[in-house]
Amino acid sequence: MHVEVLGWNADASSPSVRPLNGTKPCELGVYHNFALIRYSDGTVDSFSSLDFPNCPWLSQCIDQVKSTETCKSIHFAEAFLIVVCHDDSLYVVKPFIEKSVLGRSVSVNAVACGMKHCLVLANQRAFVYGHGEEGQLGLGPDLLHAEQLVTMPISSVRCVAANAYHSAIVTEPYGELYTFGSNAYARLGIADTDSTVVYT
Numbered sequence: 001m002h003v004e005v006l007g008w009n010a011d012a013s014s015p016s017v018r019p020l021n022g023t024k025p026c027e028l029g030v031y032h033n034f035a036l037i038r039y040s041d042g043t044v045d046s047f048s049s050l051d052f053p054n055c056p057w058l059s060q061c062i063d064q065v066k067s068t069e070t071c072k073s074i075h076f077a078e079a080f081l082i083v084v085c086h087d088d089s090l091y092v093v094k095p096f097i098e099k100s101v102l103g104r105s106v107s108v109n110a111v112a113c114g115m116k117h118c119l120v121l122a123n124q125r126a127f128v129y130g131h132g133e134e135g136q137l138g139l140g141p142d143l144l145h146a147e148q149l150v151t152m153p154i155s156s157v158r159c160v161a162a163n164a165y166h167s168a169i170v171t172e173p174y175g176e177l178y179t180f181g182s183n184a185y186a187r188l189g190i191a192d193t194d195s196t197v198v199y200t
Helices: 056-066
Strands: 002-005 016-019 025-031 034-039 044-048 071-076 081-085 090-094 097-103 108-113 117-122 125-131 145-151 157-162 166-171 176-182
Touching: 025 071, 034 056, 034 071, 044 056, 056 081, 056 090, 056 097, 071 108, 081 108, 097 145, 117 157, 117 166, 125 157
Parallel strands: 108 157
Antiparallel strands: 002 016, 025 034, 034 044, 071 081, 081 090, 090 097, 108 117, 117 125, 125 145, 157 166, 166 176
């Protein structure tokens, strides 16, 4: 079993081939200059074209993800990684910072990551984390940064989505769509006006 890698330093006609261990891989993700592979047994492997000794933040991120036991899924934002474990605990991993617990006993159904924020869906409730200067946390103009998971004031959430500077939530039972964040280019589904930031 192997994975073929195409990138800046790879010849498209001759991709780099990386061998995998014998366990079935479940998830492959890319974060900055390295890739992570999560296997069905919860272990994590990584590879990069960079020289690890010269990139201490890169090595530190990889080590912290690998040290998280029974990894269930990994979710990639531009500024951090979210690691969900089989014991329903969530961790955030950032460059140069020790990984921290975002939540415990959180039965995660889905995670959506933007550039510097994320939404977590658990038991039909939506939680947000990260930076929200563009309103992408949906918490109003008084809370522009969430250092821990914050519950959104919306119930019966069916699904969550996030992009760089805006987010969306669909609720049950009628499939109502809520969008918030930057409305540049009318990306929230409303007219592109002078007010490009929508907090709720």
